[in-house]
Amino acid sequence: MAQKLIVIGAGMASGRMLEHLFERHTDWDVTLFNAEPRGNYNRLMLSPVLSGEKTYEEIVTHDAAWYEGHGVTCRFGEKVAGIDRAAKTVTSETGEVLAYDKLVIATGSNPFIIPLPGHDLEGVIAYRDLEDTNRMIALGEQKGARAVVIGGGLLGLEAAAGLHARGVDVTVVHLMGHLMERQLDEAAGYLLRKELVGRGIKVLCATNSKEILGENGHVTGLALDNGTVLPCDLLVMAVGIRPNVALAQQAGLAVGRGVHVDDQMITSDADILALGECVEHGGALFGLVAPLYDQAKVAAATLSGEEAAFVPRNVSTKLKVTGCDLFSAGDFAEGEDREDIVFRDPARGVYKRLVLQDNRLIGAVMYGDTADGNWFFGLMKEGECIEEMRDTLIFGPAFQGGAAADPLAAVAALADDAEICGCNGICKGTIVKAVQDGAHTLGDVKAITKASNSCGTCTGLVEQVMAVTLGDDFVLPGAQGICGCTDLSHEDVRRLIKSQELKSQPAVWQELGWSTPNGCHVCRPAVNYYLLADWPLDYHDDLQSRFVNERNHANIQKDGTYSVMPRMWGGITTPDELRAIADAADKYKVPTVKVTGGQRIDLLGVRKEDLPAIWYDLNQAGMVSGHAYSKGLRTVKTCVGTDHCRFGTQDSTGLGIKLEKKLWGSWTPHKVKLGVSGCPRNCAEATCKDVGIICVDSGYQVSVAGAAGMEVKETERLVDVPTEAEAIEWTTAFVQLYREQARYLDRPYKWVAKVGLDWVKEVLAEPAERAALNERFEISQSVYRKDPWADHAEHRADLYQPLADITLEAAE
Amino acid sequence: MSWIDIGHIDDVPLRGARLVKTPVGCIAVFRTAEAEVFAAANSCPHKGGPLSEGIVHGRHVTCPLHNWVFSLETGAAQGADEGQIATYPIRLEEGRLLLDAVAVGKRSAA
Ligand code: SRM
Numbered sequence: 005m006a007q008k009l010i011v012i013g014a015g016m017a018s019g020r021m022l023e024h025l026f027e028r029h030t031d032w033d034v035t036l037f038n039a040e041p042r043g044n045y046n047r048l049m050l051s052p053v054l055s056g057e058k059t060y061e062e063i064v065t066h067d068a069a070w071y072e073g074h075g076v077t078c079r080f081g082e083k084v085a086g087i088d089r090a091a092k093t094v095t096s097e098t099g100e101v102l103a104y105d106k107l108v109i110a111t112g113s114n115p116f117i118i119p120l121p122g123h124d125l126e127g128v129i130a131y132r133d134l135e136d137t138n139r140m141i142a143l144g145e146q147k148g149a150r151a152v153v154i155g156g157g158l159l160g161l162e163a164a165a166g167l168h169a170r171g172v173d174v175t176v177v178h179l180m181g182h183l184m185e186r187q188l189d190e191a192a193g194y195l196l197r198k199e200l201v202g203r204g205i206k207v208l209c210a211t212n213s214k215e216i217l218g219e220n221g222h223v224t225g226l227a228l229d230n231g232t233v234l235p236c237d238l239l240v241m242a243v244g245i246r247p248n249v250a251l252a253q254q255a256g257l258a259v260g261r262g263v264h265v266d267d268q269m270i271t272s273d274a275d276i277l278a279l280g281e282c283v284e285h286g287g288a289l290f291g292l293v294a295p296l297y298d299q300a301k302v303a304a305a306t307l308s309g310e311e312a313a314f315v316p317r318n319v320s321t322k323l324k325v326t327g328c329d330l331f332s333a334g335d336f337a338e339g340e341d342r343e344d345i346v347f348r349d350p351a352r353g354v355y356k357r358l359v360l361q362d363n364r365l366i367g368a369v370m371y372g373d374t375a376d377g378n379w380f381f382g383l384m385k386e387g388e389c390i391e392e393m394r395d396t397l398i399f400g401p402a403f404q405g406g407a408a409a410d411p412l413a414a415v416a417a418l419a420d421d422a423e424i425c426g427c428n429g430i431c432k433g434t435i436v437k438a439v440q441d442g443a444h445t446l447g448d449v450k451a452i453t454k455a456s457n458s459c460g461t462c463t464g465l466v467e468q469v470m471a472v473t474l475g476d477d478f479v480l481p482g483a484q485g486i487c488g489c490t491d492l493s494h495e496d497v498r499r500l501i502k503s504q505e506l507k508s509q510p511a512v513w514q515e516l517g518w519s520t521p522n523g524c525h526v527c528r529p530a531v532n533y534y535l536l537a538d539w540p541l542d543y544h545d546d547l548q549s550r551f552v553n554e555r556n557h558a559n560i561q562k563d564g565t566y567s568v569m570p571r572m573w574g575g576i577t578t579p580d581e582l583r584a585i586a587d588a589a590d591k592y593k594v595p596t597v598k599v600t601g602g603q604r605i606d607l608l609g610v611r612k613e614d615l616p617a618i619w620y621d622l623n624q625a626g627m628v629s630g631h632a633y634s635k636g637l638r639t640v641k642t643c644v645g646t647d648h649c650r651f652g653t654q655d656s657t658g659l660g661i662k663l664e665k666k667l668w669g670s671w672t673p674h675k676v677k678l679g680v681s682g683c684p685r686n687c688a689e690a691t692c693k694d695v696g697i698i699c700v701d702s703g704y705q706v707s708v709a710g711a712a713g714m715e716v717k718e719t720e721r722l723v724d725v726p727t728e729a730e731a732i733e734w735t736t737a738f739v740q741l742y743r744e745q746a747r748y749l750d751r752p753y754k755w756v757a758k759v760g761l762d763w764v765k766e767v768l769a770e771p772a773e774r775a776a777l778n779e780r781f782e783i784s785q786s787v788y789r790k791d792p793w794a795d796h797a798e799h800r801a802d803l804y805q806p807l808a809d810i811t812l813e814a815a816e
Numbered sequence: 817m818s819w820i821d822i823g824h825i826d827d828v829p830l831r832g833a834r835l836v837k838t839p840v841g842c843i844a845v846f847r848t849a850e851a852e853v854f855a856a857a858n859s860c861p862h863k864g865g866p867l868s869e870g871i872v873h874g875r876h877v878t879c880p881l882h883n884w885v886f887s888l889e890t891g892a893a894q895g896a897d898e899g900q901i902a903t904y905p906i907r908l909e910e911g912r913l914l915l916d917a918v919a920v921g922k923r924s925a926a
């Protein structure tokens with residue numbers, strides 16, 4: 005007599021298992037329950053259905069004829085409500101009791117819904133089944149419909165791309181720093197985001213949701229942590245899945261995060277098997293279909309009395325969004341002695357990274373060109389030794405001694421209208437045309453196009469455009485790369501960040517062909533500066549790309565303690581401030597209190613753990629960071645001027661304070677110091693500062709590019725102006741031009757020596773240019789004219805403490 | 817081995833580090849990627865610079881005092897500099913950071 009087999013759940017796993025079972029011609033009387041009102045279909049293909057590339061009919065894997073042919077009793081749209089293991093029966097939700105000889109639990113998983121306020125509103129859905137898919141498709145029929153997808157993983161992005169293809173205005177909200185962080189590294193995540201954003205999908209990373217808003221029980225929007233509200237008609241949550249273990253749990257089976265199964269897919273009850281996303285095997289859960297198919301094979305064998313064992317294997321991921329070619333497999337997270345091989349082709353938007361360990365491939369991420377994905381995946385699964393082909397591995401199986409990455413690719417990739425020479429507004433196309441018309445030397449190009457004819461910082465780029473255009477006929481002068489991560493010079497990188505509108509570090513690494521995954525201690529601080537200077541509103545300062553002093557907003561000492569130096573505007577202080585400084589010195593047992601060469605007081609030898617607290621105390625007394633540690637505005641030294649001095653011609657102290665209040669907090673390529681003296685006796689030593697102002701009867705002599713450090717240099721006169729307002733306007737314009745043009749770690753005197761004071765004067769002489777520079781400076785200051793001490797004391801104080809202290813318990 | 821839970825990975829900034837005080841001295845826990853961490857001695861063999869304050873790049877850290885670069889996988893100084901820092905087994909499990917108790921000088925609790 006046929007044995008009774010009951011299967012709970014008609015999903016990807018159980019469908020495959022039944023196929024294997026029926027191949028064996030064993031005699032089973034199968035009853036198949038499914039909560040969804042339909043039989044087995046290819047759940048993976050819901051995304052093409054959503055995007056309109058397929059219809060539901062095309063993704064059905066088993067139709068009525070198939071079930072009938074194999075004598076399967078279908079109970080679709082009917083849930084199993086309980087299992088009675090002692091009686092070996094199941095009870096359906098209609099109350100009917102059915103006996104089994106063997107039972108298979110294949111209930112899949114439930115989408116996880118974040119319990120945000122409003123999560124139960126109408127219009128908040130997951131992405132799991134045909135119903136969800138049809139909801140999204142229907143939204144596309146509504147004019148001007150908007151949707152928000154929470155979750156920038158595989159499912160969320162497929163939902164977003166599908167909705168977008170249906171004409172819906174979509175925003176993806178993702179908690180982590182880059183998309184699909186479980187499968188992709190930052191570079192690949194960056195390319196993916198760029199592709200999606202290019203299509204018109206909005207993507208917000210590192211963004212936390214706060215509350216789902218609704219009206220009359222229906223969703224109307226999503227409120228974010230930062231106060232923004234994203235209005236929407238539908239909200240899709242795709243933030244993860246949880247194994248569906250309720251039935252198994254009620255039946256008293258062993259359940260951890262999933263239903264426990266052994267290598268034969270048998271649960272803690274010998275007559276009950278389980279497979280698919282609902283199981284836990286050897287501590288692992290499953291969310292992709294490949295291992296489930298292996299489980300299906302094993303379960304069918306076990307039911308047939310054959311020997312078989314499930315062995316978990318590596319899985320690879322692809323995203324089913326047409327036009328987004330990505331591939332990810334293996335492990336990036338663990339293992340020692342690993343090595344990366346990185347290949348980038350900015351021109352084609354290609355990124356590949358292989359992770360090696362002991363001459364074996366253990367992980368691969370690819371974007372843009374995934375043709376070799378399966379080959380790499382094969383190497384990984386076989387654990388093949390790749391020592392022999394290590395050098396050429398990344399070029400894939402078809403490699404026949406091919407060429408290495410092209411250092412000129414970044415320039416080749418530039419559009420014709422990309423600006424190369426900022427001073428003269430010369431685009432790539434103009435230079436290419438001049439070269440094609442016969443200009444074969446830099447001098448010719450300069451003469452014809454004016455490119456690199458002014459400040460000269462774009463010379464390297466102009467040469468590269470010539471090299472790209474002329475091919476082998478042009479020999480590039482020895483390029484001076486920033487560091488081992490790139491062949492591009494500082495000037496080239498600066499110019500390319502502007503012309504290609506690169507607004508994130510991963511964008512720079514990828515588009516400019518960095519040879520390392522994320523730079524090094526030499527290039528990262530420079531790139532971080534260039535990005536924040538050029539895109540103050542778009543780019544977020546990255547503390548991890550800063551030297552310790554700038555990250556901790558204090559100067560590190562040789563013994564690992566720090567110095568704390570509050571600002572004293574223009575060198576002016578008050579008895580209250582001095583008392584607060586004295587109190588802080590007492591309270592935090594500061595070993596040394598010193599008057600600095602910059603007219604303020606330094607508290608030296610403060611412990612890192614105490615920094616947030618001492619800052620808080622100084623803040624309470626109205627003082628802010630003196631930035632004595634920053635590549636930014638340091639001090640504005642002043643003399644007493646007209647207030648007290650019998651020779652003073654103008655209010656030098658007042659002007660110094662105004663300048664300091666305007667410029668403080670701004671980041672610059674290197675430090676910037678100012679001095680304002682009330683008369684040519686120059687008690688504030690203004691003539692050896694980055695900007696020095698000498699007050700005279702007729703007004704203000706503004707001079708620049710002085711120094712008194714490793715080199716001593718007298719300032720040179722920039723301009724004489726009659727009013728204080730003009731002195732401030734010129735000073736600000738000079739500082740902003742320096743911020744926009746200089747290479748990282750060049751003090752103004754070095755930069756001016758390179759571009760020539762005449763050029764600087766020429767630019768600044770133009771009132772419109774000065775106004776524009778002032779305006780851009782103010783835009784930047786809207787972000788950076790803030791006290792970092794207050795910010796860190798309030799938001800980052802924890803980071804100044806050790807993560808853990810496990811010494812104490814040890815002593816017990 | 818027995819493992820000590822010392823915190824959550826999100827407590828360590830991406831490409832940053834945090835300090836853990838242990839019986840064998842201060843250990844720096846480095847986060848090199850969204851889900852990748854290393855543990856190593858905090859003190860630089862050159863002049864004792866605090867490595868947890870260095871710039872983290874790839875699977876390396878640069879000492880903040882005089883720019884020696886160390887591999888976080890092997891602990892070896894890179895390039896021309898010669899030196900070695902101790903590295904310690906660390907595991908990441910569901911976001912929790914676990915240090916090997918014995919290696920950091922704690923007798924296992926059992
Ligand atoms: C505290 C102070 C010395 C003092 O006790 O007076 C000081 C202390 C340091 N200076 Fe200075 N400089 C100080 C005024 C000066 C001055 C005088 C001035 O500003 O009027 C100069 C010469 C003027 C100039 O900058 O052109 C000066 C030229 C330097 C230089 C050489 C810069 C150059 O371009 O050649 C460095 C090295 C560097 O920046 O790369 C430097 C670097 C340093 C560092 C940050 C070294 C370091 O990286 O650790 C010192 C930090 C000590 C600490 O542990 O906190 N310090 N330093 C002064 C702080 C002024 C302030 O209130 O902010």
Ligand SMILES: Cc1cc2nc3c(=O)[nH]c(=O)nc-3n(C[C@H](O)[C@H](O)[C@H](O)COP(=O)(O)OP(=O)(O)OC[C@H]3O[C@@H](n4cnc5c(N)ncnc54)[C@H](O)[C@@H]3O)c2cc1C
Pocket residue numbers: 012013014015016017018037038039040047048049050051082083084085110111112113131132133159162248251279280281282290291292293294296322324
């Ligand atoms: C949109 C989408 C795209 C995907 N893309 C990919 C991809 O590209 N690659 C990949 O590998 N994976 C992908 N997946 C994941 C893949 O679909 C799942 O891993 C797979 O479907 C899991 O199979 P399963 O049989 O365990 O569960 P399911 O396919 O979910 O089947 C479980 C079935 O059990 C039913 N059920 C639950 N409880 C009961 C009950 N008490 N009584 C009766 N029936 C019940 C459910 O209704 C469901 O039909 C995707 C998933 C989705 C949603």
Ligand code: SF4
Pocket residue numbers: none
């Ligand atoms: S002069 Fe040299 S030793 Fe003195 S504070 Fe400046 S950098 Fe330090």
Ligand code: FES
Pocket residue numbers: 860861862863864865879880881882883884
């Ligand atoms: S102390 Fe680390 S490099 Fe000098």
